[in-house]
Amino acid sequence: MEYFVQQLINGLTLGSIYGLIAIGYTMVYGIIGMINFAHGDIFMLGGFAALILFLILTSVFVGLPVVLLLLVMMAAAMLTASLWNWTIEKLAYRPLRGSFRLAPLITAIGMSITLSNFIQVTQGPRNKPIPPLVSSVYNVFGISVSLKQILIMILTVSLLAIFWYVVNKTALGRAQRATEQDRKMAALLGIDVDRTISITFVMGAALAAVAGTMYLMYYGVIVFTDGFVPGVKAFTAAVLGGIGSLPGAVIGGLLIGLIESLWSAYFTIDYKDVATFSILAIVLIFKPSGILGRPEVEKV
Amino acid sequence: MTETLLKVHGVETYYGNIRALAGVDVEVRRGEIVSLIGANGAGKSTLMMTICGSPQARTGTVTFDGQEITRLPTHEIARLRIAQSPEGRRIFPRMTVYENLQMGASLDNLKYFDEDVEKIFALFPRLKERKAQRGGTLSGGEQQMLSIGRALMARPKLLLLDEPSLGLAPLIVKQIFDAIRALNKEQGLTVFLVEQNAFAALKLCDRAYVMVNGRVTMSGTGRELLADPEVRAAYLEGGRH
Ligand SMILES: Nc1ncnc2c1ncn2[C@@H]1O[C@H](COP(=O)(O)OP(=O)(O)OP(=O)(O)O)[C@@H](O)[C@H]1O
Numbered sequence: 001m002e003y004f005v006q007q008l009i010n011g012l013t014l015g016s017i018y019g020l021i022a023i024g025y026t027m028v029y030g031i032i033g034m035i036n037f038a039h040g041d042i043f044m045l046g047g048f049a050a051l052i053l054f055l056i057l058t059s060v061f062v063g064l065p066v067v068l069l070l071l072v073m074m075a076a077a078m079l080t081a082s083l084w085n086w087t088i089e090k091l092a093y094r095p096l097r098g099s100f101r102l103a104p105l106i107t108a109i110g111m112s113i114t115l116s117n118f119i120q121v122t123q124g125p126r127n128k129p130i131p132p133l134v135s136s137v138y139n140v141f142g143i144s145v146s147l148k149q150i151l152i153m154i155l156t157v158s159l160l161a162i163f164w165y166v167v168n169k170t171a172l173g174r175a176q177r178a179t180e181q182d183r184k185m186a187a188l189l190g191i192d193v194d195r196t197i198s199i200t201f202v203m204g205a206a207l208a209a210v211a212g213t214m215y216l217m218y219y220g221v222i223v224f225t226d227g228f229v230p231g232v233k234a235f236t237a238a239v240l241g242g243i244g245s246l247p248g249a250v251i252g253g254l255l256i257g258l259i260e261s262l263w264s265a266y267f268t269i270d271y272k273d274v275a276t277f278s279i280l281a282i283v284l285i286f287k288p289s290g291i292l293g294r295p296e297v298e299k300v
Numbered sequence: 301m302t303e304t305l306l307k308v309h310g311v312e313t314y315y316g317n318i319r320a321l322a323g324v325d326v327e328v329r330r331g332e333i334v335s336l337i338g339a340n341g342a343g344k345s346t347l348m349m350t351i352c353g354s355p356q357a358r359t360g361t362v363t364f365d366g367q368e369i370t371r372l373p374t375h376e377i378a379r380l381r382i383a384q385s386p387e388g389r390r391i392f393p394r395m396t397v398y399e400n401l402q403m404g405a406s407l408d409n410l411k412y413f414d415e416d417v418e419k420i421f422a423l424f425p426r427l428k429e430r431k432a433q434r435g436g437t438l439s440g441g442e443q444q445m446l447s448i449g450r451a452l453m454a455r456p457k458l459l460l461l462d463e464p465s466l467g468l469a470p471l472i473v474k475q476i477f478d479a480i481r482a483l484n485k486e487q488g489l490t491v492f493l494v495e496q497n498a499f500a501a502l503k504l505c506d507r508a509y510v511m512v513n514g515r516v517t518m519s520g521t522g523r524e525l526l527a528d529p530e531v532r533a534a535y536l537e538g539g540r541h
C-alpha cells in the first residue's frame with residue numbers, strides 16, 4: 001500500500017510537469033489550430049535559462065536564500081522562453097498563417113531543431129548538472145514526500161487557478177476564446193487578433209519555462225535533447241485530455257505521469273512509454289476527441 | 301444632417317481572381333438610414349465586409365468620418381465605431397449570450413456594459429431569459445437578436461446590418477425595424493442595412509441603393525424606389541407581404 005501511494009505521488013509530480021507543458025500545446029492549438037512542435041524545446045530552453053541564471057547568481061552572490069534563487073531562476077526562464085516563442089511566432093509562423101495547413105507544422109519542426117541545435121552548440125552536448133537546491137524529505141506514514149514534489153504540485157495548482165481565471169474571467173481570456181472561435185468576428189469587434197495570438201504564445205511559453213525550471217530542480221540535470229521526450233509526452237497529454245481544453249491538458253498530463261510511474265513500479269520500466277501510448281490509442285479509439293474534448297455539435 | 305459619414309468611392313473587391321465589387325459608389329450621411337437591396341450574389345455582403353476591411357478593396361477608397369480607412373486593419377476600423385451584424389450572424393458558439401454581449405462592449409473595456417446590456421435586454425427580452433445559454437445552441441432567430449445586440453453594445457457611430465430580418469418571425473422583424481427606427485430618431489444612430497425584404501427596407505430607410513452584379517444600378521429615396529416600376533418588378537412583386 002505504501003509503495004502504491006509512493007508511486008502515486010511520484011506520478012503526480014511528473015504529471016504536473018507534463019500538464020504545465022501540455023497547456024501551451026493546447027492553447028496554441030485552440031487558438032490557431034496549429035501544433036507547435038517547438039514547444040518542447042521552449043520547455044528545455046526554459047530549463048537552461050534557469051540553470052544559467054543559477055550559475056551566475058551563485059557565483060556572484062554567496063548564500064542567497066533558496067526561495068529567492070528559485071524565483072529569480074523561474075522569472076529568467078519565463079522571460080527567455082516567452083521572448084523566443086514570441087519571436088518565432090512573429091517571424092516564422094505568422095507569415096504562414098492562411099497558407100496550407102502543413103506549412104506552419106513543418107516550420108515548427110524546423111524551429112524545434114534550430115532551438116535544440118542552438119543549445120547544443122552554445123551549451124554543449126553533455127548533461128548539465130545542478131546541485132540539489134531543495135533537499136528536505138518528509139516521512140508521513142512510511143511514505144516519503146520530498147519538498148521538491150510538494151513545491152511542484154503547489155506551483156502547478158496555483159498556476160492552473162491563475163490560468164483558469166485569466167481565460168474564463170478576463171477581457172484577455174474572452175478575446176482569446178473569441179479569436180479561437182471566429183477570428184474574423186473578433187476583429188470586427190475591435191480585437192487585435194495578431195496581438196491576441198502573440199500573447200497566447202507568450203503565456204504557453206511562460207508555463208513551459210516554469211515546467212523546465214521544475215524539471216531541472218527535480219532531476220538535477222538537463223541536456224539539449226530534453227525538449228523532445230517530455231515534449232512528446234506533453235503533446236500526448238494534450239491529445240489524451242482533449243486538445244483545445246485547458247483542464248483536459250492537465251488531466252492528460254497527470255494521467256500520463258501516473259501511468260508512467262505505476263507501470264515502471266509494477267512492470268518493466270523499459271515498456272513504460274509503450275504503456276503510455278497504448279493507453280492513448282485505446283482512449284482515442286473510444287473517444288476520438290479525447291477525455292474532455294468537445295465533439296463538434298454546435299450549429300453556427 | 302447632410303454631412304457625409306461614410307463614403308465608398310470606386311471600390312473594387314476581389315476574391316482571388318473573381319471580382320465581387322466592380323466599382324461601387326455609396327454614401328451614407330450622418331443620421332440617415334440607408335438600405336441596400338439586390339439579388340443573391342450581387343455583392344451586398346461583400347460591400348459590408350469591405351467597409352470593415354475584410355477583405356480590403358483592391359481599388360477605390362472608403363472614407364469614414366473624414367478619415368480614409370481603406371487600408372486599415374479590421375480591428376482598427378471597428379475602433380472607429382463601425383459595428384457590424386454580419387451575414388451568418390457569427391455568434392461565438394461556445395460563449396454564453398452574456399459573454400457574446402461582453403465581446404460587443406470590448407472597445408470600452410465594459411465601461412458602459414451594465415447600463416447598455418439592460419437596454420439590449422429591454423429590446424430583446426428573449427436574450428435576457430437565455431443569458432447563460434451558449435450562443436451555439438440558440439435558435440436562428442435568437443442568434444439574430446444577439447448579433448444585433450452585440451453590435452449595438454459597441455456604441456457605434458455607424459451600424460451595419462446584413463439581413464437583420466433573416467430567419468425571424470414577422471412580429472420580431474417588426475420589433476427590430478421599430479427598434480432601428482427608434483435608435484435612429486432618438487439617438488441619431490446612422491444605419492446602413494442590407495435586406496432581402498425589400499418592401500420593409502425601402503419603407504424604413506431615408507435612401508436606398510440597388511445593387512446588381514457588383515455595381516450600384518439605382519439609387520434614390522425609399523419612396524422613389526418603392527414607386528419605381530423596375531424595382532417593383534424585380535424586388536417587390538410577389539414578395540409584398
Ligand atoms: N469568400 C468568397 N470566396 C469566393 N467568392 C466569394 C466569397 N464570398 C462571396 N463570393 C462571391 O462574391 C459574390 C458576391 O457575394 P456576396 O456574398 O457579397 O453576395 P450578396 O449580395 O450578399 O448575396 P446574398 O443576398 O445571397 O447574401 C458572389 O458571386 C459570391 O459567390
Ligand SMILES: [Mg+2]
Binds near residue numbers: 345346387
Ligand atoms: Mg449576403
